[in-house]
Amino acid sequence: MLTRRQRIELLEQHLSETRKLQLKRVLALRTRRLTVVLENIYHPENANAVLRTAECVGLQEVHLIQEKFAYKYNRNIARGAGKWLEIHESDKGLDVLRGLQKRGFALVVTSAAPGSLSPEELPLDRPIALIFGNESVGVTVAAEALADYRVHIPMQGFTESFNIAVSSGILLYALAHRIRSGTSESWMLSPDEQEALYEEWLKKAIKFSGPLLEKPG
Numbered sequence: 001m002l003t004r005r006q007r008i009e010l011l012e013q014h015l016s017e018t019r020k021l022q023l024k025r026v027l028a029l030r031t032r033r034l035t036v037v038l039e040n041i042y043h044p045e046n047a048n049a050v051l052r053t054a055e056c057v058g059l060q061e062v063h064l065i066q067e068k069f070a071y072k073y074n075r076n077i078a079r080g081a082g083k084w085l086e087i088h089e090s091d092k093g094l095d096v097l098r099g100l101q102k103r104g105f106a107l108v109v110t111s112a113a114p115g116s117l118s119p120e121e122l123p124l125d126r127p128i129a130l131i132f133g134n135e136s137v138g139v140t141v142a143a144e145a146l147a148d149y150r151v152h153i154p155m156q157g158f159t160e161s162f163n164i165a166v167s168s169g170i171l172l173y174a175l176a177h178r179i180r181s182g183t184s185e186s187w188m189l190s191p192d193e194q195e196a197l198y199e200e201w202l203k204k205a206i207k208f209s210g211p212l213l214e215k216p217g
Contacts, residue, residue: 004195004196004199005195007199008195008198008199008202011199011202011203011206012202014206015202015205015206019205020202023198023201023202023205024198026058026084027189027194027197027198027201028188028194029058029180030058030059030060030188030189030194030197031058031059031060031176031179031180031187031188031189032059032060032061032127032189033124033127033128033179033186033187034059034127034128034130034172034175034176034179034187035059035060035061035062035063035100035105035127035128035129035130036050036054036059036062036063036129036130036131036132036168036172037062037063037064037065037096037097037100037129037130037131037132037143038050038062038063038064038065038132039065039067039093039131039132039133039134039139039140039143040065040066040067040068040093040133040134040140041064041066041132041134041135041164042068042134042135042136043135046135046163046164046165047064048081049164049165049168050062050132050164050165050168051081051082051085051087052081053165053168053169053172053173054081054085054168054172055081055084055085056081057172057173057176058176058180059085059172059176060085060086060189060197061085061086061087061088062085062086062087062088063088063089063090063096063100063129064087064088064089064090065090065091065092065093065096066089066090066091067091067092067093068134083204084201084204093140093142093143094142097129097131097142097143097146098146100129101146103127104126104127105126105127105128105129106123106126106127106128106129106148106149107129107131107143107146107147107148107149108122108128108129108130108131108147108148108149108150108151109131109133109139109143109144109147109149109150109151110130110131110132110133110138110139110150110151110152110167110171111138111139111144111150111151111152112152112160112161113150115150116149116150116151116152117149117150117151117152118151118152118153118154119151119153119170119171119174119175119178120174120178122149122151122175123149124175124178124179124182128175128179130151130168130171130172130175131143131147132164132167132168135163135164151171153167153170153171
């Protein structure tokens with residue numbers, strides 16, 4: 001049986017050096033220190049837009065809680081982000097939130113309520129699970145009850161809030177930048193996880209480019 005390193009070497013033969021370097025560059029910036037949770041998003045285009053943002057800022061996993069509405073992936077909106085993300089779907093929101101807490105995540109809901117913090121004020125001593133609620137009613141009662149922090153985007157205009165696609169972009173970019181700007185490298189994936197993920201990405205990149213060729217003779 002081939003070792004992982006041997007499998008990677010075989011797969012690498014079918015990609016250009018430029019493509020391999022691109023995969024490694026993106027992989028080096030991937031993090032699980034920040035994840036996003038979407039609760040009962042009604043419009044699929046909003047969920048897909050958030051997935052695109054999450055992948056662009058270097059998140060590795062996202063969580064979709066769909067207790068009321070079915071999620072439908074749209075490649076045109078997500079721009080292929082779903083291929084590179086770990087997307088966890090569930091119809092049991094409380095289980096998802098408690099599971100993240102057990103993994104050490106601080107649960108952070110988006111809220112303009114008094115006492116909420118700006119992205120710059122939010123403590124980053126623990127991994128962050130950023131929770132976005134339904135477009136009309138916001139986060140669930142369960143998420144509010146379990147939340148460790150509340151975060152908001154300060155407004156300079158008369159309008160009280162951004163839509164979910166814009167707010168997720170602002171918050172995820174700001175928090176991902178802060179996490180990577182810290183002195184600790186704990187935001188990075190472990191070397192073993194990076195290698196395992198690199199193998200998976202090689203397979204996906206080859207499949208996306210065309211069928212896997214036979215090993216050269």
